[in-house]
Amino acid sequence: MDLFTLSLILVAVLFVCLALGLWVGFSLIAVGLVAMTLATPAPVGAVFGTKAWAALNIWDLTALPMFIWMGEILFRSRLSSDLFTGLAPFTRRLPGGLLHVNIMGCALFAAVSGSSAATTATVGRMSLPELKARGYDDKMAIGTLAGSGTFGFLIPPSIILIVYGAATEQSIARLFLAGVLPGLMLAAMFGGYTMFWAWRNRHLMPPPEPPAPWREKIRAAALLLPTVGLIVAVIGSIYGGLASPTEAAVVGVVGALAISGLSGGLDRKGAWDSLRGAAVTTCMIAFILVGAAFLTGAMGYTGIPRSLAAWIGDQGFSQYALLAALLVFFIVLGFFLDGISIVVLTVSVILPMVLAAGIDPIWFGVFLVLVVEMSQITPPVGFNLFVLQSITGKGIFTIARYAAPFFFLLVAATVILTLFPQIALWLPSTMSAR
Amino acid sequence: MRRMLDLIYTSALVASAGALVTIAVLVFAQIGGRILDRFLLAMGREVVGFQVPSLAEIGGFLFVGAAFLALPATLRAAGHVRVTMLAQALPGAAARAVTIIVLAAGLGLAAFAAWHSGVQAQDSWAFNSVSFGMVRVPLWIPQGVMTLGLILFAVALADELVAALRGATPAFREAEAARSIDDGGH
Amino acid sequence: QTAWDMPTPYGDTVFHTMNIMEFADDVREATGGQLDITVHSAGSLFGHPEIKDAVRRGLAPIGEILLSRLANENPLFEADSIPFLADSYADARALWAASRPAVEALLAEQGLTLLYAVPWPGQSLYLTEEVTDPAALQGVTFRAYNTATEQLANILGMVPTQVEAGDIPTAFATGRVAAMMTSPSTGVSSQAWDFTSVYVDVNAWLPKNVIFVNTEALNALPEDQRAGLLAAAAEAEARGWAMSEAETATQIATLESNGMTVVQPSEALSAALAAAGAQMTEEWLARAGDEGAAIVAAYEAAQ
Numbered sequence: 006m007d008l009f010t011l012s013l014i015l016v017a018v019l020f021v022c023l024a025l026g027l028w029v030g031f032s033l034i035a036v037g038l039v040a041m042t043l044a045t046p047a048p049v050g051a052v053f054g055t056k057a058w059a060a061l062n063i064w065d066l067t068a069l070p071m072f073i074w075m076g077e078i079l080f081r082s083r084l085s086s087d088l089f090t091g092l093a094p095f096t097r098r099l100p101g102g103l104l105h106v107n108i109m110g111c112a113l114f115a116a117v118s119g120s121s122a123a124t125t126a127t128v129g130r131m132s133l134p135e136l137k138a139r140g141y142d143d144k145m146a147i148g149t150l151a152g153s154g155t156f157g158f159l160i161p162p163s164i165i166l167i168v169y170g171a172a173t174e175q176s177i178a179r180l181f182l183a184g185v186l187p188g189l190m191l192a193a194m195f196g197g198y199t200m201f202w203a204w205r206n207r208h209l210m211p212p213p214e215p216p217a218p219w220r221e222k223i224r225a226a227a228l229l230l231p232t233v234g235l236i237v238a239v240i241g242s243i244y245g246g247l248a249s250p251t252e253a254a255v256v257g258v259v260g261a262l263a264i265s266g267l268s269g270g271l272d273r274k275g276a277w278d279s280l281r282g283a284a285v286t287t288c289m290i291a292f293i294l295v296g297a298a299f300l301t302g303a304m305g306y307t308g309i310p311r312s313l314a315a316w317i318g319d320q321g322f323s324q325y326a327l328l329a330a331l332l333v334f335f336i337v338l339g340f341f342l343d344g345i346s347i348v349v350l351t352v353s354v355i356l357p358m359v360l361a362a363g364i365d366p367i368w369f370g371v372f373l374v375l376v377v378e379m380s381q382i383t384p385p386v387g388f389n390l391f392v393l394q395s396i397t398g399k400g401i402f403t404i405a406r407y408a409a410p411f412f413f414l415l416v417a418a419t420v421i422l423t424l425f426p427q428i429a430l431w432l433p434s435t436m437s438a439r
Numbered sequence: 440m441r442r443m444l445d446l447i448y449t450s451a452l453v454a455s456a457g458a459l460v461t462i463a464v465l466v467f468a469q470i471g472g473r474i475l476d477r478f479l480l481a482m483g484r485e486v487v488g489f490q491v492p493s494l495a496e497i498g499g500f501l502f503v504g505a506a507f508l509a510l511p512a513t514l515r516a517a518g519h520v521r522v523t524m525l526a527q528a529l530p531g532a533a534a535r536a537v538t539i540i541v542l543a544a545g546l547g548l549a550a551f552a553a554w555h556s557g558v559q560a561q562d563s564w565a566f567n568s569v570s571f572g573m574v575r576v577p578l579w580i581p582q583g584v585m586t587l588g589l590i591l592f593a594v595a596l597a598d599e600l601v602a603a604l605r606g607a608t609p610a611f612r613e614a615e616a617a618r619s620i621d622d623g624g625h
Numbered sequence: 626q627t628a629w630d631m632p633t634p635y636g637d638t639v640f641h642t643m644n645i646m647e648f649a650d651d652v653r654e655a656t657g658g659q660l661d662i663t664v665h666s667a668g669s670l671f672g673h674p675e676i677k678d679a680v681r682r683g684l685a686p687i688g689e690i691l692l693s694r695l696a697n698e699n700p701l702f703e704a705d706s707i708p709f710l711a712d713s714y715a716d717a718r719a720l721w722a723a724s725r726p727a728v729e730a731l732l733a734e735q736g737l738t739l740l741y742a743v744p745w746p747g748q749s750l751y752l753t754e755e756v757t758d759p760a761a762l763q764g765v766t767f768r769a770y771n772t773a774t775e776q777l778a779n780i781l782g783m784v785p786t787q788v789e790a791g792d793i794p795t796a797f798a799t800g801r802v803a804a805m806m807t808s809p810s811t812g813v814s815s816q817a818w819d820f821t822s823v824y825v826d827v828n829a830w831l832p833k834n835v836i837f838v839n840t841e842a843l844n845a846l847p848e849d850q851r852a853g854l855l856a857a858a859a860e861a862e863a864r865g866w867a868m869s870e871a872e873t874a875t876q877i878a879t880l881e882s883n884g885m886t887v888v889q890p891s892e893a894l895s896a897a898l899a900a901a902g903a904q905m906t907e908e909w910l911a912r913a914g915d916e917g918a919a920i921v922a923a924y925e926a927a928q
């Protein structure tokens with residue numbers, strides 16, 4: 006069977022499974038099964054066992070349940086409402102108000118966490134109920150979160166950049182530095198869009214409150230102290246050399262337990278509920294990771310991503326045309342595969358043509374992260390969508406619609422980055438001076 | 440029967456939570472060791488250099504256990520993500536039929552997964568496959584836990600399928616309905 | 626036509642992978658395109674920990690791993706990772722000749738046929754500060770990733786510290802670790818000058834990657850294809866050793882041109898390292914039993 010027909014069949018199988026309401030993890034497994042049965046003599050069951058095992062037997066993944074657990078504890082303590090009460094007087098005058106908490110919260114949290122699912126789950130668990138209680142528009146509350154959750158990959162540390170760096174022999178230290186300014190730029194773009202949206206849609210915003218006197222601001226700032234302390238402790242443990250980025254998640258858990266224990270907000274039931282919530286959310290993400298890993302393995306056997314990438318390579322595109330073609334290619338793959346799978350499956354074919362076109366490999370790492378971020382919020386397979394569905398109960402297509410403006414902002418960011426590559430390359434270039 | 444099944448799902452969830460707590464305790468011990476060394480160094484004393492041997496590998500195994508053992512409870516709490524558009528759009532009888540199809544497909548896939556996970560654990564046992572790091576962990580142990588989680592997942596899916604065939608509402612459908620009311624989704 | 630998928634752990638720019646690509650081309654040429662090997666590099670089909678059992682269970686017919694990863698299975702697999710037992714290419718060759726039959730037999734018991742092995746350039750010390758007096762190593766944190774590196778650190782009075790591969794730059798930058806032992810190839814590919822400043826050329830040991838094939842899959846090949854495969858493997862082995870040796874000097878030069886201080890170990894340091902190596906050889910012999918003793922005896926006889 007030719008790869009084109011095979012691809013069509015697989016896309017059809019995926020859509021039928023998902024539309025029927027088969028769980029996402031199972032749907033991915035089903036597509037992998039069909040792909041391997043049709044295209045390779047390799048033993049499909051044994052491949053499934055190996056890929057499922059290898060998908061989760063990963064040390065870095067342990068940070069995921071720890072951060073989710075931290076979020077569950079904070080959500081059950083007074084800390085999350087304190088955070089919002091504390092920020093309210095400062096963001097009151099800003100168009101968009103507390104919606105900026107999503108963006109700034111994710112940017113801050115991304116400096117701690119390497120994954121976008123953990124960032125979305127942790128910040129979302131705290132912020133969405135508070136935004137809802139304060140009368141913010143669901144569409145924007147969820148959309149900003151879906152978009153900003155993807156900072157987890159761009160602002161260091163970043164799982165994607167570690168995977169890319171390991172596969173392509175690029176310096177992970179430089180890649181991390183390269184992600185900083187684009188990450189801040191993206192946060193500014195998201196913030197700017199939110200202000201613009203709030204200015205255009207004043208009727209959808211909760212009624213503005215009177216400006217806060219400085220006395221109230223000080224009282225509010227005091228409410229922020231525990232949260233700020235927690236963030237400082239987690240980031241400080243990494244930069245102080247006390248914990249690796251993976252281990253730092255546990256600093257967050259212990260800190261959250263300590264704070265909510267001291268403030269008396271966490272009883273036995275709350276403690277168990279937070280742990281149960283962490284186990285369930287972790288399991289949900291892990292099960293999809295299993296399906297995605299098996300499908301990735303199946304795709305490796307079929308050779309579809311390789312052939313597609315090689316086809317692009319054969320077109321003899323100029324630099325900009327190549328990047329445009331790759332952007333489209335990654336967006337299309339990103340609908341169906343998760344970000345890490347895309348990088349793993351295609352980088353070995355794509356990097357040589359990227360280098361041949363004279364594109365800087367460090368810059369290309371940042372470009373890849375941006376397209377991977379897009380894949381997190383495009384249906385039917387996008388991890389931020391899954392996390393937000395489990396928090397809000399809204400369907401993934403609805404959430405994807407809310408997130409659409411941020412998808413386009415991500416596309417705009419890749420264009421800006423292409424025109425001004427120094428945004429990514431300036432910081433790493435300062436490293437060569439030593 | 441009902442009580443026994445519920446007890447099994449809850450026990451598996453407690454074991455999953457226990458794995459998460461174990462990860463936290465081990466990592467915290469490792470960080471504590473570094474803090475102690477910093478302190479000793481500042482006092483001009485010799486460092487202890489305490490560390491949890493093979494922390495990274497054991498952490499990975501614990502994550503596998505935590506993830507797979509929570510599968511049945513996550514299913515029943517509607518924690519697993521799926522597209523519910525069709526289920527919501529269809530009239531009652533048709534929606535029930537689709538639920539039965541989906542549960543049957545899920546059961547088949549879970550049985551496939553459990554079987555091949557079991558074969559893998561058995562091969563690791565037969566091959567004497569061991570971990571690579573400082574602590575020599577036979578791989579059949581974590582792979583066996585993974586298999587157990589998948590078997591319980593299949594049992595939970597069968598449980599839900601039987602409920603649906605009897606005309607009752609499966610637990611996950613109830614949880615989905617409860618959640619969409621809570622959140623004012625519809 | 627037979628299509629083989631070949632999972633390998635390292636990236637496309639690592640000389641091991643380049644050698645394997647050439648090997649796959651040679652096999653295609655030798656078999657008139659009848660045996661077509663697709664190389665899945667950088668763990669893209671199966672990760673390093675899974676590759677051996679994947680080949681053993683028939684998920685892929687052929688693969689590559691770092692041999693000493695199997696040390697927990699049998700100490701004979703880590704003969705090439707005993708510090709200072711064989712610290713030059715000539716010695717490494719002699720040690721491989723002495724240990725090859727044992728490794729082949731162990732793999733054969735698992736239904737695997739060894740095709741060839743290629744060493745990494747010698748493992749040397751990467752430090753954040755220059756060290757000439759071995760006493761200065763006391764209390765320095767040293768990256769340990771298995772029992773052998775942990776033991777080496779302990780003997781030298783260093784503090785063994787577990788750091789995962791992807792975490793190395795952060796660990797150095799934040800002071801969790803201050804020394805590591807790896808090849809100049811890995812030093813260059815991970816751009817070690819970003820986080821270390823001194824390279825001490827100690828050449829402690831030359832670990833090898835092995836390329837092996839599922840014996841059943843090998844026997845299923847027609848006679849001429851099998852002969853083509855084995856001939857290409859022999860060529861790849863010779864080519865790989867030459868590539869490795871040639872790479873050593875150029876990669877050390879790359880480290881230097883990127884600002885690292887490249888030094889030879891002081892006599893005192895060499896002596897301390899040699900003593901540690903002797904102790905670890907004894908310990909290995911105690912673990913590896915008669916077969917281990919036979920390997921060392923054969924190796925010493927050949928020197």
Ligand code: NA
Nearest residue numbers: 115118157162
């Ligand atoms: Na991050």
Ligand code: NA
Nearest residue numbers: 339380383386
């Ligand atoms: Na997507």
